Each structure stands twice: as C-alpha cells, then as structure tokens.
Amino acid sequence: MAKRTKKYDIFIVAAILLFAVIMIFLNLLIPQKGIIGVKVTIDGVLAVSISQDGLYPVEKDGKHLLTVEFYQGKARVKESTCDNQICVKTGWISNTNQTIVCLPYKIVVEPIGGKNTDGVDIITW
Amino acid sequence: MVKSKKLSNISILTGIACAMYVVESFIPLPMPLPGVRWGFSNLPVLLAAVLDYGVLSCAMIAFGKSFIGGLLSGRIASATFFMGLSGSIASALFMGWLKKHVPKVGTIGISELGALLNNTVQILIAGLILGNSKAVFYYYPYLVLIGTVTAYLLAVVSNIFLRSMNHDAKV
Ligand SMILES: [Zn+2]
Numbered sequence: 632m633a634k635r636t637k638k639y640d641i642f643i644v645a646a647i648l649l650f651a652v653i654m655i656f657l658n659l660l661i662p663q664k665g666i667i668g669v670k671v672t673i674d675g676v677l678a679v680s681i682s683q684d685g686l687y688p689v690e691k692d693g694k695h696l697l698t699v700e701f702y703q704g705k706a707r708v709k710e711s712t713c714d715n716q717i718c719v720k721t722g723w724i725s726n727t728n729q730t731i732v733c734l735p736y737k738i739v740v741e742p743i744g745g746k747n748t749d750g751v752d753i754i755t756w
Numbered sequence: 757m758v759k760s761k762k763l764s765n766i767s768i769l770t771g772i773a774c775a776m777y778v779v780e781s782f783i784p785l786p787m788p789l790p791g792v793r794w795g796f797s798n799l800p801v802l803l804a805a806v807l808d809y810g811v812l813s814c815a816m817i818a819f820g821k822s823f824i825g826g827l828l829s830g831r832i833a834s835a836t837f838f839m840g841l842s843g844s845i846a847s848a849l850f851m852g853w854l855k856k857h858v859p860k861v862g863t864i865g866i867s868e869l870g871a872l873l874n875n876t877v878q879i880l881i882a883g884l885i886l887g888n889s890k891a892v893f894y895y896y897p898y899l900v901l902i903g904t905v906t907a908y909l910l911a912v913v914s915n916i917f918l919r920s921m922n923h924d925a926k927v
Contacts, residue, residue, distance in 0.1 A: 637865065639865055640861065640863075643868050643869060647900065647904055654896065654897035674886075676887070717791075728894060730891040732790040734882060734886070738886075739888045741888070741891060
C-alpha cells in the first residue's frame with residue numbers, strides 16, 4: 632500500500648505554520664502605539680476623520696451604514712446594518728496595528744498614528 | 757475510468773460541496789475575520805484532486821460550489837462571494853496540478869498548499885474590494901493558521917474516503 636503521508640507533507644505543514652507564526656511575531660514586534668483618532672474609508676475613499684470622543688454615524692447615499700465610536704483612545708463599530716456583523720464583533724481596537732473591516736460595505740476603520748505607550752507624545756500626521 | 761462515471765462523480769462531488777458550503781456558513785470562526793469561512797466545503801475539490809480527476813474537473817467543482825452555494829445562501833455577487841470564488845478556483849487548479857505533476861506531495865501537502873493559496877487569494881481580493889490592502893493583511897496570519905487546521909482535517913477525511921474506495925493502486 633502506498634503511503635499517503637509523504638515526508639514532504641510534514642515539511643509543507645511545518646513551513647506554513649512557521650510562516651504564520653513569524654508573521655504574527657512581526658506584528659507583535661512593531662511598537663504598539665496608542666491611537667489619537669481613526670479615519671473611516673468607504674471603498675478606499677475617506678468618509679470621516681475622527682479625533683474627538685463621540686459617536687459618528689457613517690452613511691452613503693443617504694443610507695445609514697454603521698456607527699463608529701471613539702472613546703479615550705479606543706475605537707469600535709458600535710452598530711452596523713450589515714449582514715454579517717463582523718465589524719461589530721471585532722470590538723474595540725486600541726493600537727495602530729489593528730483595523731476594523733466591514734466587507735459588505737467596503738468600510739475600513741483605520742487608526743491614525745498616535746503616541747507611544749511609554750507616554751512620550753509622538754504625533755505623526 | 758469510464759468517462760460517464762467520472763462525470764457523474766464530479767456532479768455528486770459538486771452537490772456535496774454546495775451543501776457543505778451552505779452548512780459551513782453557520783459554523784462560527786474562533787475570531788471575527790472579515791469574509792472568511794472555515795473552508796470545509798473544499799473537501800470535494802480535494803477529493804477530485806487526489807483522485808487525479810485533473811485541473812479542469814477540480815475547477816468545475818470549485819466554480820459550481822461557489823456559484824450554486826452563493827445563490828442558495830444569498831451571497832451571490834457580494835464581496836464574500838468574489839473572495840470565495842477566486843480563492844477556491846485558484847486552489848482547485850493548484851491542487852489538481854500538484855497531484856499530476858508533483859508526485860512527491862501527498863494528500864496532506866496538496867490540501868495544505870491548496871488552503872494556503874486559497875487564503876492568500878481571498879485576502880488579496882478583499883484588499884482589492886476594500887481599496888485598502890493593509891487593512892486586511894493584519895488578519896492574514898490568523899487566517900493561515902485556521903486554514904492549516906482545516907486543511908489537515910480535510911486531508912485526513914479524504915484519506916479515509918480513498919481507503920474505503922480501495923483506491924490504493926492509483927495513489
Ligand atoms: Zn459590517
């Protein structure tokens with residue numbers, strides 16, 4: 632009987648796992664900066680730029696899509712009318728490595744660079 | 757294999773894939789990933805690949821699954837639909853090709869490489885749709901990890917099928 636698990640298979644699985652783990656580590660190595668605001672894009676086009684605490688409804692062509700909340704250096708999609716609610720389930724984001732994506736509406740909530748976690752203000756525009 | 761037998765097998769595999777496609781959308785992922793699914797419905801595509809049905813047969817099952825599954829789940833023409841369609845066709849072609857031309861790679865390897873390509877293409881399409889590739893790349897490593905688990909399970913199940921079909925002579 633031919634063996635179905637060939638030794639190359641083990642190399643392939645190991646290589647793919649290593650690839651994923653390295654990417655996750657690289658992500659963690661990037662200095663985590665607090666955020667001073669977020670920008671919301673629809674279809675790659677800037678819809679609203681947020682830097683003050685509050686609730687920001689996002690709409691397109693008069694139709695309400697979702698509400699972004701920014702509060703004390705954290706942002707989330709508070710509610711959305713999209714079908715899968717993944718943007719809402721993503722929850723709060725608080726550093727510049729993260730994003731919130733609403734695929735049905737092609738919306739991206741992207742942090743605006745902020746201050747270092749050690750307290751020194753480095754505001755990048 | 758007789759041609760009509762192969763054709764009917766492909767139809768059966770496509771039907772199973774459609775059913776799995778609809779069912780898998782109800783199984784939640786361990787974390788919210790935009791537009792991403794487990795990918796269990798790639799099992800019939802993997803089976804067609806390891807049975808050496810050829811790249812076209814694999815691609816047909818992948819297309820049928822995405823199209824009919826998309827209609828049934830009401831996802832047709834949505835962002836998720838295009839991600840799934842491009843990802844599964846790319847991986848179907850690749851898996852069929854691997855089986856034919858790279859004999860050193862076994863079922864697990866074919867399944868894992870197929871899943872990796874599937875996920876990579878899905879992320880690229882999502883980046884294109886969103887007009888922002890950086891946004892989705894953050895999710896990519898986690899997607900690859902989930903894909904590795906799914907692909908391993910699919911390979912194990914495929915091997916069980918192959919054994920029960922007594923397909924040893926050809927594998
Ligand atoms: Zn959403």
